[in-house]
Amino acid sequence: MPATQHTPTPAAPATLPADVHYHVSAHDLHARLFAIELRVQAPAAQQQVALPVWIPGSYLVREFAKNLQGLQATQDGASVAVRQLDKQRWQIDCVAGAPLTLSYQVCAYDNSVRTAWLDAQRGFFNGTSLCLRVLGQEDTPHSLEVAATAATAGWSIATGLEPARIDDQGFGLYRALSYDELVDCPVEMGRFWSGFFEAGGVRHQFVVAGAAESFDHARLLEDSRKICEAAIAFWQGAPHGRYVFMLNVVNDGYGGLEHRNSTALICGRRDLPRLGDGKTSDGYTTLLGLISHEYFHTWNVKRLRPDAFARYDYDQENYTELLWFFEGFTSYYDDLLLLRAGLIDEARYLKLITKTINQVLQTPGRALQSVAQSSFDAWVKYYRQDENTANSTVSYYTKGALVALCLDLSLRREDHSTLDAVMRALWQRCAAGPMSEADVLAVLEQLAGRSFAPELAQWVHGTLDLPLAELLAAHGVRLQAEPPQPAQRLGLRVQESHSVLVKAVLRGGLAERAGLMAGDEWLGIELASGAAWRIAKLDDLGFYAGQAQQLTALVARDQQLLRLPLALSEADAPTANIGLAISDNALARRWLRDEPTATDEVLP
Incomplete structure (x- = not known):
């Protein structure tokens, strides 16, 4: 889609590049290479530079340095030696004081929000992927110049960086107060559509x-x-x-x-x-x-942030047990704000909450891992999911959202406060500094008039199921059991096309007892009568097997054809499947529409 005319934010008075200055250009669109020149106005002797190993907000060591190549350095017009110290850090054989220039390239092939991308249609980068950190000068002014080239003719730039001197398309000079600010403003390049409100x-x-x-x-x-x-x-x-x-x-x-x-x-x-x-x-x-x-x-994680993120350490994992709050509570409010904004109705909102509840209840790992542990383990588990993930972990997004739901419903049931008020009080208390779980408990007690330590101990640090049915019922919403789907009944997560590809086998389910494994291709079934059928989806089981309680699964594994005896039992659905229904319109309205008192009006 063609781009609209770029209307830049009014620029501050033109300034010279900062003490640490980056010049970025799309060097070769087909080779996917950005070219970066880094100028350090006043380097230290034997100046060290490093590229982050992770990007804040995405909790996995991603080793961005793997895409950096051709690092060279000059000082006073002469080449100086560059020595690599470890996987992400280099030392420059320079003297103190005289301007130092580094040049290098970064290959940009990740079409995600986390790293960098470049092709003939579009460019995008996060500073954590392109901008070497000048150690010891992270808190000095930084600037970034994105240069227009013949290859990017007709492209525009969009970024949250403060413009210093840019053209109508956004190419030019931007500034930041620090390295943190610089790399927290990604850059979009291309012939994009742009609008304002x-x-x-x-x-x-x-x-x-x-x-x-x-x-x-x-x-x-x-x-x-x-x-x-x-x-x-x-x-x-x-x-x-x-x-x-x-x-x-x-x-x-x-x-x-x-x-x-x-x-x-x-x-x-x-x-x-x-x-x-x-x-x-x-x-x-x-x-x-x-x-x-x-x-x-x-607000919630960029400014109100966990104590572990008071200052990011870009060289290694930054551990916190609070992602259940910062990601989970955000996940609770994202859809709730759609309801309050009038973009969805109550029925669709309850459908979204139902989906979240089922995602948690259909994860056997919830009985093994607390949501606080899930937060701490994000670096090695959440972003590295495998066939055993559902059996050993719980998501701090989904269960964290349900912890928020339970706290909100508990506060409203006691008629003392709401989670909205708790969030705003935490904002006032901690926005200027880091937040801890102790702050959450203190604000809850202040607003509710009692301690919520037992609830957080059980809901956040424990592995028992949350009291959803009781709390929802107190607000006019009934939680009810629904018939399990075939995958739930068997304890499977699958991909269905011309056959059934097993993605995960859930702990304690019928499929696990039969010996099915992740990676198996389930081709068909064989019945006691001798009849054999090809299956393309799990729904085919009921169609071909009828009321049979015993059958043989015909499975391909590592090019071998296997026959696995599978017992079907109505009493053996390994995970729950629930639905929500409004049982009291007035009570439900007080929660869903955040009304202070009940009314007799019926929800549409």
Whole structure:
């Protein structure tokens, strides 16, 4: 889709490059190479530089240095030696004081929100992937110059960085107060669509790359404005300066990464709203929830942040047990704000909550790992999922959202406060500094008039199931058992096409007892009668097996054909499947619409 005319934020007076200055250009679109020149105005003797191993918001050591190549250094016009000290750190054989210039290239082939991408249509990068850190000078002023080249003719730039001297397309010089600020502002490049809206007195830009011609940009802008206004009303204050949404649209994808005054998003092309279609698809609802989630992070994790993130250590893992709060509570509010913004109704919201509850209840690992442990283990487990993940872990996103739900419903049931008030009180208490679990407990006790230590000990640090049925019932919502789907009944997670590919076998299920393994291709079944059938999906089992309680699964594993005896028992569904239904409209309204008192009006 062609780009609209770029309207840059009014630039500050032109300034010279800062003490640490980066010059970035799209060096070779087909080789996927960015060229970077780093100038250090006043280096130390034997100056060391390093590239981060991770990016804040995505808790995995990703080793960005693997994409860096050709590092060279000059000082006073002469080459100086560069010695690599470890996987991400280099020492330059320079003298103190005289300007030092480093040049290198970065290969950009990751079409995600986390690293860097470059091809003939689009460029994108996070500073953690491109910008070497000058050790000892992280808190000095930094600047970034993104240069226009013949290869990028017709492209524009979008970023949350403060412009110092840029052209109409956004190419030019940007500045930051520190390395942290520099790398917390990703850069989008290309022929993207761009639009603007005001929310809370703040100018918001929305950039979309890769959309089809059917994309309804006016609707996306209006719906995003409603989300931002709902979040600003929640926090009772707007972000500072301006805000930029950068959405990369692909054939199939989903994800987002929060930043100080921007966010990088990715979604499937068919998830965007379409011209002439006023319906809200499930895919578009998911996209709106993602927008809401990342925008909520502007407050919750970027400024109100765990004590472990008071200052990021880019060289190694930064451990915290609080991701259940910062990601989980954000996951609770992302969809709730869609409801408050009028973008979804109560029925769809309850459907989304139901999905979250089922995701947790259908994870056997919830009985083994607490959500606090899940937070701490994110570096080695959440981002490295395998066939045993569901059996050994629980998501701090989903269970953290349910902990938030339980706290909110508990506070409302006691008629003392709400989780909204707790979040705002934490904002006032800790926004200027780090937050700990002790702060959460202190604010809960202050607003509720009693200690919530027993609840957090059980819900956050324990592995027992949450009291969802009891708390929902107190607010007019009934939790009820639903018939298990075939995958739940068997204890499987599968991919279905021309056959059934087993992705995970859940602990204690019928499939595990039969000997099925992740990676198996389930081709068919054989019945006691001698009949044998090919299957393409698990629903075929009921069709071909009828009421049979014993059958043989015909499985391909490592090019071998296996016959595995499978016993089917109605009493052996290994995971729960629940649904939610409103049983008291007035009580439900008080929670869902945040009304202080019940009314007799019936929910639509």
